[in-house]
Amino acid sequence: MGRRGPAPSAQAPHPRDIYGKTTARRCFGRSWKGALPVEDFNAGAVEAVLDSLPKTVQGPGGVAGVVKDGRIxxxxxxxxxxxxxxxxxxxATRMPICSISKQFTCxxxxxxxxxxxVFDDRLAGYLPRFEGALPTVRQLCDNQSGLRDYWALTVLHGARAEQEFRREDALPLIARMRTGHFAPGTQYSYCNCNFRILGEMVMAHTGRDLEDLYREHIWGPAGMETAVLTADTRAPADGVVGYEGSADQGYLPADNGIYWIGDAGISASLNDMLAYEAWIDATRDDPQSIYRRLSGTPHFADGTRAWYGYGLAHERIGDVDFTGHGGALRGFRAHRMNARSARLSVVVMLNHEADAHACAARIARAALGLPDPAEPPMPEGWDGLWLDRDRGMIARTVTDRTSARLFYATGPARLLATEDGALAAPNLRVERDGAGLRLAIAGENTLRHLEPLDEIDAADGAAIAGDYETDELEARLRIEARDGGVFARFEGMLGQGRMEQMIPVAQDIWAVVTRRSMDAPAPGIWTFRIARDAAGKVTGGTLGCWLARGIGYRRIGG
Incomplete structure (x- = not known):
């Protein structure tokens, strides 16, 4: 059995000590400030960034905090x-921390x-139909399982974004999986079901609820006094409301109905999260402490260093290594990060859908005394539409004066021009490859080749209209063409989805527009590639997005 908590000498200071009158100022109204003189801490720059947040991170509300040398x-x-x-x-307002929960499960x-x-021999029970080699449980922890994300698959099973997704719906959906989209251990792919399975395994092993285990092993030792498991997203803690929209469009309350546990589900206040960061610092020198074990360097099966392990992402800001994670639910965004060497932590939580990671990174750069990264002018010739043939996914590059946006994964990646003529972002590099592009994704341990596509404005939707089904999911797809418009409807174990628009992008390649999965945003661009026989008749197709790739459909009924 593993250690059940840190040694008594490694306990974090109690929150009341952290917020004591001698170390901080506190206001219980609309804002809260605290400040301490700490060596090598750029207090003025950090305060300036925090002061700017209501304008730069526009939305209904939010919280942010910094821990340095174990103190707020x-x-x-x-x-x-x-x-x-x-x-x-x-x-003290508790908000969903969403996927930040994954590290607590690990x-x-x-x-x-x-x-x-310990759990490797139990995984087959959760994937009874899986063909080929099963991943290890450590590969689940590191998002190297190759399993398709089950929240993305809810779309293909006919779920509507706002419907109730019950606890008892998750494991049967996961159990239907027959294959993964790569061999376990060879690549990275974000997958919520990895951590849903982990949570279920831990509860079965201990015979206890996950909330009790969180409290015993992490919340209690860390002084997270008000953290709670709110697995049912219809009932958020403290009645906090998440909002969709923007400053241009206005804000409307988000509507969630999913039950998640293990992969997400925790709600915590800024007080709780800063106490967690202080506990991480207090236990930083204990190699057996939970966070030290969680934040060790992960690797792929071939020995290549990975950037994600045990529910933590690894990134570098300047020359400082950070571990952390983000979280997203409709109407909420959050991010936390910790640099052990600098003894620095940043937490950002928002009840709207602004970029919490960018906000946290900006605060971290200010704390480290780093300038904002330079943005050289963007050269011409990078705009285009591309096909990743092996994955069956389209990609698009769109440029403006100083940057390019790559639409490939769940959201656009912002790329800057490099001195050697490429485009780059953290963990991403795009180079020219003849007429195409070479996309190196360091975090995924993969190199993608993107072929140029000749974009089209219209296509014969009647040729692809009809019914399709997939053995992979035991689900159906119906395509209808009406007066030039083409729409798809998915049907499966979760019901019958709404009509989703299909847009022709190239010859026999269509994009399926989904508002979002049940988890947070849409899971990426769904690409449907048409398959034809020798006579040119449509026989089926392959559907996929970044989170769930390579799902084959066959046409039925003529």
């Missing part, structure tokens, strides 16, 4: 947790079972 040195809470009732956002696994290999 700056924090803010601004705006409202509920615009209708004018309920102020405070450091932490309880280490604390209760000692290591993931």
């Amino acid at each position: 040195v700056a924090a803010r809470a601004w705006g409202y947790a509920d615009l209708t009732d004018a309920r102020a956002m405070t450091a 932490g309880t696994l280490l604390a209760t079972a000692g290591g993931p290999e």
Whole structure:
């Protein structure tokens, strides 16, 4: 059995000590500030960034805080947790931290079972139809399983984004999987079901609820006094409301109905999260502490260093290594990061859909005394439409004066020009490859070749109209063409979805426009590639997006 908590000498200071009168100022209204003199901390720059957040991260409300050398040195809470009732956002307001929960699930696994290999012989019970080699449980922890993301698959099973997704719906959906989209351990692909399975395994192993395990092994030792498991997203803690929209469009309350546990589900306040960061610092020198074990360097099966492990992403800002994670639910965004060498942590939580990671990184750069990255002018000739043939996915590059946006994964990646004529972003590099592009994704341990496509404005939708089904999911797809418009409807174990627009992008390649999966945003561009026989008759197609690739459909009924 693993250790059940840190040694008594490694306990974090109690939140009341952190917020004591001698170390901080606190306001229980619409904003909260705290400041401490700490060596090698650029307090003025951090305070300036925090002061700018209500303008630069526009939306109903949010919180942000910084821990340096184990102490809270700056924090803010601004705006409202509920615009209708004018309920102020405070450091005590609990919000969904969403996928940040994954590291807590992995932490309880280490604390209760000692290591993931204990569960390897149990995985087949969760994937009874799986063909080929099963991943290891450690590969689940590191998002190297190759399994398709089950929240993305809810779209193909006929779910509507706002419908109720019950606890008992998850495991049967996961159990239908027959194949993965790559061999386990060879690549990275974000997959929520990895952590859903982990949570279920830990609960079965201990015979206890996950919330009790979180509290015993992490929340309690860390002083996270108000953290709670809110697996049912219809009932958020403290009545906080998440909002969709933007400053241009206005904001409307988001409508969630999913039950998630293990992969997400925790709600916590800024007070809780800063206490967690202080605990991480307090246990930083104990090699057996939970976070030290979680934040070790992960690797792929071939020995290549990976950037994701045990529910933590690894990134570098300047020359400083950080570990952390983001979280997203309709109407909420969050991000936390920790640099062990610099003894620096940043937490950002928003009840709207702005970029919490970019906000946290900006605060971290200010704390480290780093300037904003230079943005050289963007050269011409990078705009285009491309096909990743092996994955069956389209990609698009769109440029403006200083950057390019790559539409390939769940959201656009912003790329800057490099001195050697390429485009780059953290973990991404795009180079010219003859008429095409070469996309190196370091975090995925893969090199993608993107072929240029001749974009079209219209196509014969009647030729592809009809019914299709997939053995992979035991689900159906119906395509209808009406007066030049083409739409798809998915049907499966979760019901019958709404009509989704299909847009022709190239010869026999269509994009399927989905508003979002049940989890957070749409899971990426769904690409449907038409398959024809020797006579040119449509026989089926392959559907996929970044989170769920290579799903074959056959046409039925003529």
